[in-house]
Amino acid sequence: MTIFSQVLWVGIGCQKGISAQLINTAIEKIFQNYQLTQTAITGMATIDLKASELGLIEFCRVNNWPLKTFPAEILAGVCVPNPGKLITETVGTPSVAEAAAIMAAAQMTSEVRLLVPKQIFRLSGEVGAVTVAVAQSC
Template identity: 40%
Template structure:
């Protein structure tokens, strides 16, 4: 199963904190970091030293998308603050979905946005991949509900906005 990690971040985010959030999000959802094929974000954050450093550490390409392209993605947790500050109602979720869509596959959001207050991450994968379906079903079956809609890292659910 190929995975894309979408990231929204404030300008003050530190690489170590972002890397920790990504690692915790993947591990907490039973996802193998070796399956990640890219890190995706809004184009104005693609040159952020923290994002560049994390992508390099993990050996992932860093993809940047214009806010207008991200605004076209339907996401479960849009943010009015992100709309005002970035020009799109979502960065992390939308970037992950857009990156999968750009491979020609229909995306599914495996992990909705998780935040630590300075960054937000989300994870998407191709919907047609049998491993994606098994992972998603197992997560729903374990919790009796779709736990991907729960922010378990605390913090401001709208912190993916860049200021």
């Protein structure tokens, strides 16, 4: 599936200290696997607790993408296909990546599709893990 206009929001969940390189690698692999084009990305979205995460800030700055953040209470109200019990206990919502992608896309239109369910990535030699999901504003 090739998407030509900027209508994709990438939801990110991450552990503390992740690098921009880890985020970049994860997004490249997902977009390749799902045959999506990165030029269709409108921006990134995550939980407000990650608003100051340096790797995420740097990644958005380099790509000139906005970073939208949402409080746990808002994300917890989003119906997602892959909720997690551990993440609920940790940050107060069963989903960060999927819910944030859906919420950001929903701010643009009332019709939203979750194109890529959450995918978890780690890189050898890198700190932490990143979870990525992609939603489309239709």
